Amino acid sequence: MSSRDDPQGPAPTAPATAPSAAAEALEFPCPNCGAETTWDPDVDALACAYCGTTTPVPRAAGAIEEHALEAVGEAARGLGLETRTADCRNCGARVAFGDVDTAATCVFCGSANVLAHESNRNTLRPESLIPLDVGRATVEENFRRWVRGLWFRPDALRRLASFDAVGVYVPYWTFDARVRSRWSADSGTYYWTTQVVPVVVNGRVRMRTRRVRRVRWRPASGVREDRYDDHLVNASGGIPDDLARRLGGFDTSKLVPYRPEYLAGWRAEEYRVDLQQAWELGRQAIEERQRLRCAADVPGETHRDLRVHNVVSDVRWKHVLLPIWSLQYRFRGEVRTVMVNGQTGVISGRVPYSPVKLALVFLAVALLVVLLGVASGNL
Numbered sequence: 001m002s003s004r005d006d007p008q009g010p011a012p013t014a015p016a017t018a019p020s021a022a023a024e025a026l027e028f029p030c031p032n033c034g035a036e037t038t039w040d041p042d043v044d045a046l047a048c049a050y051c052g053t054t055t056p057v058p059r060a061a062g063a064i065e066e067h068a069l070e071a072v073g074e075a076a077r078g079l080g081l082e083t084r085t086a087d088c089r090n091c092g093a094r095v096a097f098g099d100v101d102t103a104a105t106c107v108f109c110g111s112a113n114v115l116a117h118e119s120n121r122n123t124l125r126p127e128s129l130i131p132l133d134v135g136r137a138t139v140e141e142n143f144r145r146w147v148r149g150l151w152f153r154p155d156a157l158r159r160l161a162s163f164d165a166v167g168v169y170v171p172y173w174t175f176d177a178r179v180r181s182r183w184s185a186d187s188g189t190y191y192w193t194t195q196v197v198p199v200v201v202n203g204r205v206r207m208r209t210r211r212v213r214r215v216r217w218r219p220a221s222g223v224r225e226d227r228y229d230d231h232l233v234n235a236s237g238g239i240p241d242d243l244a245r246r247l248g249g250f251d252t253s254k255l256v257p258y259r260p261e262y263l264a265g266w267r268a269e270e271y272r273v274d275l276q277q278a279w280e281l282g283r284q285a286i287e288e289r290q291r292l293r294c295a296a297d298v299p300g301e302t303h304r305d306l307r308v309h310n311v312v313s314d315v316r317w318k319h320v321l322l323p324i325w326s327l328q329y330r331f332r333g334e335v336r337t338v339m340v341n342g343q344t345g346v347i348s349g350r351v352p353y354s355p356v357k358l359a360l361v362f363l364a365v366a367l368l369v370v371l372l373g374v375a376s377g378n379l
Helices: 069-074 136-148 241-246 275-297 355-376
Strands: 037-040 045-048 054-056 083-088 094-098 114-118 163-201 204-234 267-269 302-331 334-341 347-349
Touching: 069 302, 136 163, 136 302, 136 334, 136 347, 163 275, 204 275, 204 302, 241 347, 275 302
Parallel strands: 163 267
Antiparallel strands: 037 045, 045 054, 083 094, 083 114, 094 267, 163 204, 163 302, 302 334, 334 347
């Protein structure tokens, strides 16, 4: 059993009347021709699509802040630049995009049932982000290579010529915490005994001996203390947790202080899991991991009746944006979405199976079973 005697208590929810830092209408003009620049992951800089000039974005400026749970009211608000937001009525995602852009469909599920409105400037501002590092050309090539490796998928996917890849910064919360755990359990050690049991041999009862494994139980207890750093909690409304896990995770040591320049030309999803909800999810995951660590501390070869009492303290949080590519394609009249990790290029998505290929495999297995049966004389 796990105790929740945290002296700090549950994370507070940001009050509706919390001070809001109005977003400035920031623009990033090209220093050469004056045209608007956008973040280019291939060159790690702001780039002008008209004259090709690149402008580096300093990554060392500022420090990445982490906040105590009770200091949520002091955190900055908004993204620091003017955006509009598209709410998807299908999957629940809320994605911010530039004033000059449009949002006809959801970047996560492809639904056209979206509602555009002014962005909420009272949302907590990200403390840091991992800049989008995988370019569009790389994403499209990785997608084609990925499809070619899926034998059970329809051949039409390999001939797919039209799809759209959209770079999106996805919201996460990170939590640091110290956990002190007291545990108790029954520690088990295996030993063997010999038993005499009756067995039937050729219609007659015979006595035979066999070895039986037993467990010798002894009480055990212990104390451990662990520190958790940057435990990630997915705050997206558009990416389910199982799909997010299949993206392979992110290296948070590559986080840089948040700057609006990284969002220039790209989209950023607003969090749909607030700080209080995220901390509840994060705490549950941390305590479950702590239980596994305590279980590993129990001596012997097995254990039972493990009880863990946790005291969680020194909790700090930050709001971060992590990069993904949302790649949508139309197949047999249906829009499908594949996600690509914008830091590593790992691909995750649900792709349709080919009924014809599955049927061929089933028939081949059935034929093999028949042939083996004939060879063994059972058929």
